[in-house]
Structures are given as structure tokens and as C-alpha cells.
Amino acid sequence: LWMFGRDRAPVEAWINRKFASEPAVLAGNMMALAAGHAYAETAEHSAEIPQFAIGPAPMEDGDYRSITGAEALALGVAAAGELADKPILFASYPITPASPVLHYLARYGELGVATFQAEDEIAACCAAIGASYGGAIGVTSSSGPGIALKTEAIGLAIATELPLIIVNSQRGGPSTGLPTKTEQSDLYQAIYGRNADAPIPVVATSGPEDCFDIAIEATRVALRHMTPVFLLTDGYIANAAGPWAIPDMAKYEKIASNAAPAAPGDGDAVKRAVWKRDADTYGRPWVPPGTPGLAHRIGGLEKDLHTGDISYDAKNHQAMTELRFAKVASVAKYLPHQTVEQGPTSGPLAVVGWGSTHGVIWRAVEAARKEGIDAAQIHLRWLNPFPENLGALLSGYARVLVPEMNMGQLATVLRDRFEIAVEPLTKVSGQPFKIAEILAAIKAAAGVARAAE
Incomplete structure (x- = not known):
């Protein structure tokens, strides 16, 4: 009755590498592996004992650790x-x-x-x-x-x-x-x-x-x-x-940064050069202290939009606040569109998650689909700003279920940004979700949807 059906050679090679500096530990592990193999080969257990064959994982070729x-x-x-x-x-x-x-x-x-x-x-x-x-x-x-x-x-x-x-x-x-x-x-x-x-x-x-x-x-x-x-x-x-x-x-693409500008010489021109932001990203030049010809003021007091000087001007503060929001919003232009990980791109139910709920949602939606429930999985990476197509994508589903380990924070943000009906599934026990918990919520949502039809 084989409990371990893999080729032993890679395991032995790993043990040799792992314990190369400790011969006694290496020998003990080798004997344990051999003893386990011999037991499986000679033990006379009933063939009715359940066995589970685990096939190769659907992973791309490469070196893993x-x-x-x-x-x-x-x-x-x-x-x-x-x-x-x-x-x-x-x-x-x-x-x-x-x-x-x-x-x-x-x-x-x-x-x-x-x-x-x-x-x-x-x-x-x-x-x-x-x-x-x-x-x-x-x-x-x-x-x-x-x-x-x-x-x-x-x-x-x-x-x-x-x-x-x-x-x-x-x-x-x-x-x-x-x-x-x-x-x-x-x-x-x-x-x-x-x-x-x-x-x-x-x-x-x-x-x-x-x-x-x-x-x-x-x-x-x-x-x-x-x-x-x-x-x-x-x-x-x-x-x-x-x-x-x-x-x-x-x-991997190199990470570019906003280079310091050439020193213009004139004092006011220096200020404007240091605080001249990119038209698409709103990122300003990165000018470390000591950069020749580019001495400038920096601090936590509100600053003039163009010169960086301290400013209490009402219109300027409005402009600076709008700039800060525009800067974050501009990130969305560089994000890939949100995709659906499994299931249809529109339909009766989308299960939307973020963070560490990814794996458990995947298994729950996979199980639901095997039972004939037309559910989709969407997992968010960027939470502020959202991908530009997210609102349109979510609007294509009759119901949106959001499992998260809090009292419904992402659900609230989605309602705020897109004005869509969102159903939170919350858990704050300090423990991750179980697949069965999310699957039960999917079945309940699907049952309500069918009743409404």
C-alpha cells in the first residue's frame, strides 16, 4: 500500500544537500526514508483503505522554492x-x-x-x-x-x-x-x-x-x-x-525615477523647476539636498503650487488638494484592466476579494461551478485607485458578494465609488475563511437569485 509514490532519487539528493555538513543527521534521514519505503512495500494492509493520488500541480515550468x-x-x-x-x-x-x-x-x-x-x-x-x-x-x-x-x-x-x-x-x-x-x-x-x-x-x-x-x-x-x-x-x-x-x-523593466532638472540659475526659476510636475503622473523631480544649483524649500506647511513657498492662499490650497487627488487618480492610467479569474465576465454572481482571501475564494468558486452554479471570481490587487474598468465590470453582475476578514470595509468602498449593491461576507475571528464558509454563502446567494427568477 503505497503512501508515497514518488521517485526517491530527488528526495535523496535533497537530503544530501540539506544535511551535507551533518553526516549523522544525513544518515538518519536516509534510513528513515528507506524504512518508510520498505514498510509500504511489505505491509499487508487491506486494499479497501482509501488512497489519494495527487497529480502534478498545474504550474509553469521553472525553478521553484x-x-x-x-x-x-x-x-x-x-x-x-x-x-x-x-x-x-x-x-x-x-x-x-x-x-x-x-x-x-x-x-x-x-x-x-x-x-x-x-x-x-x-x-x-x-x-x-x-x-x-x-x-x-x-x-x-x-x-x-x-x-x-x-x-x-x-x-x-x-x-x-x-x-x-x-x-x-x-x-x-x-x-x-x-x-x-x-x-x-x-x-x-x-x-x-x-x-x-x-x-x-x-x-x-x-x-x-x-x-x-x-x-x-x-x-x-x-x-x-x-x-x-x-x-x-x-x-x-x-x-x-x-x-x-x-x-x-x-x-523585469527597470524602475525609472524623475530626474532632477538642469539648474536654471535664477532663484524663482529654480523653485519652478523643482516643483514642475509631469503632466501625466503629477510626479515632481526628485531633487536630493546638495544638488548643485537646485537649493529649495521643503516641509509640511502648505506650499505654493508652482514655487513651493509657504502659502496660505485659499485658491492655492484648493489647487494643491485637487493635485493630490489627481496624482493618486493618475495611477489608474498605468494599471492593467481588472480581469475575471474564473467564470463569466457578466452574470448572476461575482465573488470579489482582496488580499489573503484569494486561495479560499478560488476553491469555493471552483467547487460552486462544478455544482452548476454560475459564479465568477474577481480578485483585486489595487484598492486605491481601482482599475479603470472595475465599475463597468461589476455592473455586469446581478449580485456581488465580498468575503473579507473585517466588518465589510471593501464592500463599503465599492458602494462609495461605484454606487452598486454589494453583499458583505465578514469574518473577524482572527482565523482565515474556510472554503465551506464561502461556498455556503455562494449557494445561498445563488438560491436567492434563482428564487427571484
Whole structure:
């Protein structure tokens, strides 16, 4: 009765590599593998004992390794620095479940990554902003309570129009809450959680294998638009592991940044050159202090739209507020259109998710479709702004079900932006959804839809 039907040669090769420096451990593992194989070959068990044959996974060819979300995110941050040809400063304060990203990045000094464990969350965020001001890529990280402390400093990054990556490894809350349990309860905090009208692009990773690319994408947006970017992950993703296809970095597009302008000489012309924004991205030139001929003022007080001088002018403040919103909205022009992961592009039911609910929604929708339920799955990566076609796509479904590990935050944002009826499916137990929970909600929604017909 074979419980393990794979060729032993690759397993033996892996054991030899893994324990090459520990001969006794290597020998013990080899004997255990051989003993298990012999037992399966000689044991006389009933053929009625259930057996499950697991076929090859539907994965593209390539070299794979197991990776956690935290490690993949750290590698993505380091790779973003390489693609941008900029040094990285990762400034953080220890907090569960965000700390592993700091631990991993501390090993990557040879890749141009500097790490700074600050005395508190505010100092960590301000240090990252200082790095960006100096021409490096500033990255800061925390969980919900720490992000709350960083809020004023994040507003400073918005006001100064500097790139900053803010990683939020979400956990159960509020306050200290459930440090070792997972939730998706910081979406409101990322989109709305600052004083005044202070919009920020928000992107969310869907699993450990997605964290590498999401870090690069967040950095690309931050440098192109000269803005802070929120990158949302959570405790489940940070600690979970999955297969990751080792990427060919030669296939990644370099990350461009807005170069400093030529020094015009005249004082007023210098100010205007420093604050002249790109017509498409609204990103200003990146001018580190000490750039010859481009000395300029920068700070948290409201500034003149064109010169950067302190301004209390009413019309100017209106214009600056509109600029900040236009900058975030312009990100949508560079996003791919939202796609449907499985199911029809219009129909009776769409199940819309974000973040770590991806896998469980996939299985639930797959199971529902096998039972004849006409359901579709849509998983969102960008949460602010949304892809330009999302509103039209969602309007093609009679019902929209949104499972999320909070009390309905994405559902609220979708209603706000698109004025569509959204049905939340919420869970805040500190544990991920089960496939059966989402499948039951899909069946209930489909049953109501059929009754209405």
C-alpha cells in the first residue's frame, strides 16, 4: 500500500544537500526514508483503505522554492532597489507580525539595503522619509497599531511629494488586539486614515508567491508619481509559505525615477523647476539636498503650487488638494484592466476579494461551478485607485458578494465609488475563511437569485 509514490532519487539528493555538513543527521534521514519505503512495500494492509493520488500541480515550468510572504516581500524590496539603481533604507520598529521583514532585510546589506531599527514607530517613518529626501528609497513597516503612530509622518510624505513604501502586515485589533492572529481590518486606515484630504495609492498582495512582485510594483508607482504607497499584507501571508517560481530578473523593466532638472540659475526659476510636475503622473523631480544649483524649500506647511513657498492662499490650497487627488487618480492610467479569474465576465454572481482571501475564494468558486452554479471570481490587487474598468465590470453582475476578514470595509468602498449593491461576507475571528464558509454563502446567494427568477 503505497503512501508515497514518488521517485526517491530527488528526495535523496535533497537530503544530501540539506544535511551535507551533518553526516549523522544525513544518515538518519536516509534510513528513515528507506524504512518508510520498505514498510509500504511489505505491509499487508487491506486494499479497501482509501488512497489519494495527487497529480502534478498545474504550474509553469521553472525553478521553484518554498518561500514565506515575509521573505518574498524582503526580496522584492531589495530587487526594487536594484531595478531603480537606488539604495534602500528600511526603517522599522519591532511589532508582530511585521518584524520578519526587518529580520530578512538585515541580511541584504550587500544588495544595497540598509536597515534601521528605530526607537519608535514615528522615528522609523521619519527616518524612511529622510532617506527618500536624500535620494534613497525609504521603506517603513509595521502592523495596524504602529501604522496609527506613523500617520502624521505619512502626511508629511504626502505634503512633500516624496516616495515612501509603507508595509502594513495586518493583524487583529483594535489597540494591541490579537498580535498573532490575522485580519484585513486596516483597509479603511490605508485609504482614509489621515488628517485632512490626504489620498495615497493602496495595493494588496494575495499570497506569499505574490509578495515579490507587489513590492516592485509599489516601488515603481511611488517613484513614478512621487508619492507614498501603502502595501497591505497580513499575518497569514507573512507566515504562510508556498511555492515561488524564481524569477528571471532580466525580464523585469527597470524602475525609472524623475530626474532632477538642469539648474536654471535664477532663484524663482529654480523653485519652478523643482516643483514642475509631469503632466501625466503629477510626479515632481526628485531633487536630493546638495544638488548643485537646485537649493529649495521643503516641509509640511502648505506650499505654493508652482514655487513651493509657504502659502496660505485659499485658491492655492484648493489647487494643491485637487493635485493630490489627481496624482493618486493618475495611477489608474498605468494599471492593467481588472480581469475575471474564473467564470463569466457578466452574470448572476461575482465573488470579489482582496488580499489573503484569494486561495479560499478560488476553491469555493471552483467547487460552486462544478455544482452548476454560475459564479465568477474577481480578485483585486489595487484598492486605491481601482482599475479603470472595475465599475463597468461589476455592473455586469446581478449580485456581488465580498468575503473579507473585517466588518465589510471593501464592500463599503465599492458602494462609495461605484454606487452598486454589494453583499458583505465578514469574518473577524482572527482565523482565515474556510472554503465551506464561502461556498455556503455562494449557494445561498445563488438560491436567492434563482428564487427571484
